[in-house]
Amino acid sequence: MSGLLAATVAAPSALDGGANVVAVGVLLAEFGMFRQALIRDQVRLYAAQSALISVLAVVVAASRHLPDLYALAGLSFALKAVIVPVVLTRLLRRIGLTGSDPRWSDIAGTGALSLASTVLVAIAVAAFGFFTTARFGVRSPVLPATALAISMAVVLVSFVLMIVRRDVISQAIGFLSLENGISLTSLVVAAGLPLILEVAFLFDLLVVAVVFGLLIRVHHGSAESMSTADITSLRG
Amino acid sequence: MHAVLVLLLALPAAAALLCVRIPLRIAPVVTAVSGIVCFGLVLALVPTAAHGDLQYARLLRVDALSAVFLLATGFLYAAVAIYSVGYLSPGHTAGGHDQEPRRYARRFWVGLNVFAWAMLAAPLMSNLALLWVAIEITTVVSALLVAIENTDGAAEAAWKYVLLASAGLGLALLATIFAYYSGAHVLGQSYDLGFTQLLGVATRLPHAAVQLTFVLAVLGFGTKMGLFPVHTWLPDAHSEAPTPVSALLSGSLLAICFYAILRYYQVSAAALGSRFPRDALLVFGVASLLLAALYLFGQRDIKRLLAYSSVEHMGILAIGVGFGAPVALAGVLLHVLGHAAAKGNAFMGAGVFVQKFGTKRIANIRGGLDLLPWSGPLFVLAIFALGAMPPFGLFRSEFEIVAGGLEARSYVLAAILIIGVTVAFLGLAVSVTRMLMEPAGPARQPARELVPAAAAHREAGSTAAGSTARPATATLSRGEPTAWMVVPVAAGALALLILGIHPPAELTELFSRAVALLTRGGS
Numbered sequence: 241m242s243g244l245l246a247a248t249v250a251a252p253s254a255l256d257g258g259a260n261v262v263a264v265g266v267l268l269a270e271f272g273m274f275r276q277a278l279i280r281d282q283v284r285l286y287a288a289q290s291a292l293i294s295v296l297a298v299v300v301a302a303s304r305h306l307p308d309l310y311a312l313a314g315l316s317f318a319l320k321a322v323i324v325p326v327v328l329t330r331l332l333r334r335i336g337l338t339g340s341d342p343r344w345s346d347i348a349g350t351g352a353l354s355l356a357s358t359v360l361v362a363i364a365v366a367a368f369g370f371f372t373t374a375r376f377g378v379r380s381p382v383l384p385a386t387a388l389a390i391s392m393a394v395v396l397v398s399f400v401l402m403i404v405r406r407d408v409i410s411q412a413i414g415f416l417s418l419e420n421g422i423s424l425t426s427l428v429v430a431a432g433l434p435l436i437l438e439v440a441f442l443f444d445l446l447v448v449a450v451v452f453g454l455l456i457r458v459h460h461g462s463a464e465s466m467s468t469a470d471i472t473s474l475r476g
Numbered sequence: 477m478h479a480v481l482v483l484l485l486a487l488p489a490a491a492a493l494l495c496v497r498i499p500l501r502i503a504p505v506v507t508a509v510s511g512i513v514c515f516g517l518v519l520a521l522v523p524t525a526a527h528g529d530l531q532y533a534r535l536l537r538v539d540a541l542s543a544v545f546l547l548a549t550g551f552l553y554a555a556v557a558i559y560s561v562g563y564l565s566p567g568h569t570a571g572g573h574d575q576e577p578r579r580y581a582r583r584f585w586v587g588l589n590v591f592a593w594a595m596l597a598a599p600l601m602s603n604l605a606l607l608w609v610a611i612e613i614t615t616v617v618s619a620l621l622v623a624i625e626n627t628d629g630a631a632e633a634a635w636k637y638v639l640l641a642s643a644g645l646g647l648a649l650l651a652t653i654f655a656y657y658s659g660a661h662v663l664g665q666s667y668d669l670g671f672t673q674l675l676g677v678a679t680r681l682p683h684a685a686v687q688l689t690f691v692l693a694v695l696g697f698g699t700k701m702g703l704f705p706v707h708t709w710l711p712d713a714h715s716e717a718p719t720p721v722s723a724l725l726s727g728s729l730l731a732i733c734f735y736a737i738l739r740y741y742q743v744s745a746a747a748l749g750s751r752f753p754r755d756a757l758l759v760f761g762v763a764s765l766l767l768a769a770l771y772l773f774g775q776r777d778i779k780r781l782l783a784y785s786s787v788e789h790m791g792i793l794a795i796g797v798g799f800g801a802p803v804a805l806a807g808v809l810l811h812v813l814g815h816a817a818a819k820g821n822a823f824m825g826a827g828v829f830v831q832k833f834g835t836k837r838i839a840n841i842r843g844g845l846d847l848l849p850w851s852g853p854l855f856v857l858a859i860f861a862l863g864a865m866p867p868f869g870l871f872r873s874e875f876e877i878v879a880g881g882l883e884a885r886s887y888v889l890a891a892i893l894i895i896g897v898t899v900a901f902l903g904l905a906v907s908v909t910r911m912l913m914e915p916a917g918p919a920r921q922p923a924r925e926l927v928p929a930a931a932a933h934r935e936a937g938s939t940a941a942g943s944t945a946r947p948a949t950a951t952l953s954r955g956e957p958t959a960w961m962v963v964p965v966a967a968g969a970l971a972l973l974i975l976g977i978h979p980p981a982e983l984t985e986l987f988s989r990a991v992a993l994l995t996r997g998g999s
Contacts (some may be wrong), residue, residue: 268788280937295925310502327786331768375684376685376687376688377682377684377685378654378657378685378688388562388765395646401645402639402643408635411639412639415639415642415643415646417648417756418643418646419649420651422646422650422653425650425653426653427653428655429653429656430656430660431655431665432665432666433605433656433658434651434666434668436606436668437603437606437668437669440605440609441605441609441649444609444612444613445614447613447616448612448615448642450615451616451619451620451638452638452642454620454623454630455619455620455623455634455635457624458623458631458635459631459635460633461631462626462627462628462631462632465519468635473628473629473632474629474632474633474636474711474712474716
């Protein structure tokens, strides 16, 4: 921990800059999910986003001498950049959603708003998250405060994704990328969180991903499509 | 006593594992035994928890506050386990699609035990991170249990539920992380988020971060607790789940999420003074109470009706904490127990109706008191209890909450609370009176309910002719489907009476100690 405290005093600015670039990359990936027309590409984008966060974890681990974070980076890469995307892709293949069938694979038109309006809303929401975070005066010992503001923007934008997209896959990916945003936040403000708790969170994510997969299958079996536009019988 | 904590975790887990393999006819026995033993263990824990905290191996911890929620969960686990024996008996037709009943039953028993395990685990955890993990597990298990019926409605409800609840719990995870951040300022980077550690240094925590933490926690866990405006999954999930699961969802799971909010309340009140967290809870509480009270009118589905009543009661809990007076807090804790028993009873009663009449539609359920000699009157009692009629436990608890409001000089809010509760009771009473008191004959069936036009026409015709034409209900004979579905409801009614007339001394001590825990930090 002494290394951690020393680091807060003299933080190299190149590292801060690098961390911010990675964080911006995560946010861009989040925006990219809005314009993906194919489920497969969306899953890939999610994997890339997860990989970026693992990279950031390695950077923090190396620069701040937090060996626990290496393990966390490895685990989270294995889970979020490999296992969950593979499981999702296989699930889609099993229920017959391959790229060859445009009826199933094309989810571009499922937005409740047009793409341009969606992106505008997302930019507004991201800006809100970015600028209000400063108000709370949260200072991170390991990463610049900008990274925290960006991570809050990622969290809020993932909510937009979940709200405007009307197909179960985008909604599930929206949730998973929400979790990525939270991981980013946790890297910034809670880098020292005991490894055992981080592993518990990751394990939990795996369980959630599996259950999402199961329910996507149930939904597909009952609605014969990925769209949520026609599941409106329960109201009032 | 420490063995009790471990057993409480081990028993339901073992029951779930056993149910995966053992012959299907033994699974109900295993579950019922596990439920009853767990309830016994929790009861044994009460006198100890009323006098001191129990800690085991840094991970498990029970104090008076968690004991209250363990009691609610333990009681419902036992009641629901027994009830399910009847619910799954051969007469039960599972699901809309033709589904193999054996597979359904297997999944049901395993799921029920895992669900109970996760709900018992949550109040046993000694730190905020594991509390979050346990609550997330309750979400995924209960979402699968909602989907188990395999109907279109169930698929829709399960998807809405898992997405909204997971997103809400995402916010709760952010709250957990910011709680860690606040604590790390004082305790150093490697502490494990224990409540006692956080409470010990509460006065030195950074204020802005604690505010952010509390608001995120209320929004996040509030989503699962069913607070307005993030309650929208709740009526769907409660109405589409199998009835035993609905009873657990409503009576126990919502309370467990409230427990998580109370833990954050403890820390925030100690760090910031209780003004800020109380105001936040009052806003959500009043909104939930008023909205749910209005939604209770005009519901067509008996289980949705009860689900909105849950939103109402969660609002009352939030308001009670918002008042902050010790008597109101004691009322809130009693309300948790009373609501578990009353709502469990109401759902289990509704399950009997649904099985008897073959429909969830209020318009098609008539003459309940005549046809169901036990469940009918017990259902009436449960509804009276939910409407805070004396002599039941919820009367005492709501009385205490209102008294606390007056003590805290929140006269307007106390008045709103009384009006909201009264309106809600009226809403419940109108529908329930129709289901129970109106005779099963067609003459009084209100044709304005959404009966398909042809059917309505036929009814109107037969009434005009003055004949004794009979709708589906008239063919039903008087009698209960099975005694398994009556006994736990009777036990719940008895518990409600005890809570209302004369709560045992141990319980009163438990409440006063829990209230002391909640008020220790704040002023």
